[in-house]
Amino acid sequence: MPSPKRDHLVDTAAALFQRDGFHATGIDTILAEAGVAKMTLYNHFKSKDELIVAALEVEGARYIAWLRGRADSLAEEPGERLLAIFDALEEWFEREGFNGCVFMKAACEYGPVTNPVHAAAAAQKRAVFDYMLENATSARLKDPRNLAQQLLLLHEGAIAVAHEFGAPIAARQAKRAAAVVIEDAG
Amino acid sequence: MPSPKRDHLVDTAAALFQRDGFHATGIDTILAEAGVAKMTLYNHFKSKDELIVAALEVEGARYIAWLRGRADSLAEEPGERLLAIFDALEEWFEREGFNGCVFMKAACEYGPVTNPVHAAAAAQKRAVFDYMLENATSARLKDPRNLAQQLLLLHEGAIAVAHEFGAPIAARQAKRAAAVVIEDAG
């Protein structure tokens, strides 16, 4: 059931999970920040985990829309767009308060691949892969599937390193590696 | 102060953190598993966070020793060793019960780069970088620093993707990308 309160709750939760992680963010904190009653939460969701999954889904949609939007506006050709992805990443890393990737955090905190939270995080990464595959195919590059998988590795690696070391420059290094890999598939 | 009890405690903690994460692993669980009294913990460490840092340090030493050992035994030439790193990763990912990287989990759960736990995790990643740089330099490859950074991206990306999707094959994809990037620096 859609509802403005529900949406606001999910948005607030997504922001706090992003900033502080999942186990470290209590329900009461989210409710206070959102200005919503506890029973409203438990009317819309069976548990905190369900709220987490919902938050990951909307945040996932937001991220992929942002990534496509940035890359598509930075470059016209699909081959160029594959590279533009890493320019978009750099913009993200440079933003004040960059604190890592909420989907990576979800996969880390909910380790087992069978866990619904982990699965929701993986689904978002798959959407990134799909966007890469789309462009690799349009660009008529060799073995687009393999290329997209390698670019996904660089995407994840850039996020991890940028966060671990507080080093936004990881995006540019990933872009250089991506250029070499794409060239190889040309 | 070294002590067998202390060592056993740290080892047990490292294993449980690795498996279940940090916030999700309570002190009592660790103590029960290790068969050690709570006061022994608090005699050796001021807090849980200090225990976490100690666990990351010993686990970090263990990981880097294992990685060097595997890569050095799989290949003689430094250039080959850079590639062998990814063969070692594949062995790791294929092990039953592979559940992601405890250092990545630490960086994720303790987001702020200034956090001591985060810093301990980053230090371990730097040791991996150092090993890569060492080999890139010995192999007289172009811009070894840059190359090592790109290989670190692939290392992190492979771990992240392998865990997110339960896909050990990420190691082989990373190896292929690494080959291209190394070739480019040849």
Place this chain on the structure above:
DNA sequence: ATCGAGGTAAACAGGTCTGTTCACATATAT
């Protein structure tokens, strides 16, 4: 033989956590 270091066991304190209960408010659509 005695002293001190390291370890043990168990209870305790004080928080925080998720999730529930229940009585009440509001607003919209019929």
Place this chain on the structure above:
DNA sequence: ATATATGTGAACAGACCTGTTTACCTCGAT
């Protein structure tokens, strides 16, 4: 005007968390 759905507020239960206190044990070195 009244029924239905949605939200509120506050208290509560019960579990779990980190860290402390206290009394006791054991064993090796002096």
